[in-house]
Amino acid sequence: MTNVKPIPTAHINCQLFYVSEAQAGQVENLKALIAEHSLPIILDIELFPEKLNQKRRQQLSETSTQPILLLDEKNKLSWLSDGLSVAPEWDKLQRRVVSAGRKSELLLQAAKITSDSTVIDATAGFGHDSLILASTGAQVTMLEQQPLMALLLLAEQQRMSALPNWQKLMSRLQIINTDALSYFAKLQADAIDGIKENDAKVVDIIYLDPMFPEDSYQDSKTGKGAKVGKHMQALHQLARPPTLEQEKQLLQSAQAVVSQDGEKQGRVVVKRPQLAPLLANQQPSESWHNEAVRFDGYFV
Ligand SMILES: C[S@@+](CC[C@H](N)C(=O)[O-])C[C@H]1O[C@@H](n2cnc3c(N)ncnc32)[C@H](O)[C@@H]1O
Structure with missing residues (x-):
């Protein structure tokens, strides 16, 4: 397995509030993660046994200069962003994950994954799309550059792994706190070594869902397009949309690492709001869309 060091970011100080003494063990689990x-x-x-109603949440996020994490009585870890608590909440996707298939999920039509595919979700975010990708039986490597998001994902994977119905799916996810570009560079270097040693590793599908300017989800004149949900609103506080140059780098380096062998045609799949311009102004091989989102497929 590729061993990638996390991006050397300065340490982030986070406040963690937990609601009862009974959670001391879970706090230790978070420290261990x-x-x-x-x-x-x-x-x-900090132990914070007070009831955290909306008003109190708003006050907390207004007065704190650090990101705030909340560990609730069910051991769900959330991030308090602008008074809203956001968490991966993978359990809420249960129905979608159970019934996910190429008919119901445009992403799966675009990605054409089989259970033996090697998939990288290079912009994991809250991991919702990763779950859909992994519902196919494939192993999914989830890359997330923001340490806070990576912690939310790891804590959610740990919480969900305790539920028998979710264990198999959880075991197919590998979460890594890294920048996708450095991960791809390392994969390429490994592939060159692998070819020399006759042991080249292949990636079949790379999925990219980079940030997009907050005001671009809807057409300003017609109002058509997607509404920005609370998860995306929160993410906009942490991560900026890439510049055109960064978009080019991301797409090119993803294309460079997907499999090019004859049997399996590798592909990079990019998610965009339906009306958004193409990533890096690059024409895809094929696109799939509904009224909110578009998936652009770049076949290698
Ligand atoms: C739009 S969100 C992805 C949402 C995700 N598809 C989901 O289902 O929740 C983009 C995420 O990708 C992360 N990201 C953006 N550029 C990245 C990069 N170069 N490497 C790793 N993560 C990146 C951001 O920090 C953010 O969390």
């Missing part, structure tokens, strides 16, 4: 994955996060931990 941070250490195990070398996440550059320092937790400032």
Whole structure:
């Protein structure tokens, strides 16, 4: 397995509020996840038994200068962003994941995954699309550059792994806190070594869903397009949309690492709001869309 060091970000100080003494063990689990994955996060931990109603949440996020994490009585870890608590909440996707197929999920039509595919979701975010990708039986490597997001994902994977119905799916996800560009560069270097040693590793599908300017989800004149949900609103506080140059780098380096052998045609699939311009102004091989989103497929 490719061993990629997390991006050398300055440490982020986060406040972690937990609601009862009974959660001390779970707080220790979070600390262990941070250490195990070398996440550059320092937790400032506080017991906060008060009821966290909306008004109190708003006050907390207005007064704190650090990101705030909340561990609720069900051990769900959320991030308090602008008074809204956001969390991956993978359990809420259960129905979608169970019935996911090429008919119901445009992403799966575009990605054409089989259970033996090697898939990278290079912009994992809250991991919702990763779950759909992994519902096919494929192993999915999830890359997330933001340490706070990576911690939310790792904590969610740990929480969901305790539920028998989710264990198989959870075991197919590998979460890595890294920048996709450095991960792809390492994969390419490994592939060159692999060819020399006759042991080249292949990636069949790379999925990209980079940030997009917040005001571009809807057409300003017609109002058509997607509404920005609370998860995306929160993400806009952490991550910026790439510049055109960064878009080009991302697409080119993804295309360089997907499989080019004859049997399996590798592809890069890019998610965009339906009305958005093409990533890096690059014409895709094929596109799929509904009224909200578009998936552009670049076949290699
Ligand atoms: C639009 S969100 C992805 C949402 C995701 N598809 C989901 O289902 O929740 C984009 C995410 O990709 C991450 N990201 C953007 N550029 C990245 C890069 N070069 N490497 C790794 N992660 C990146 C951002 O931090 C953000 O969390």
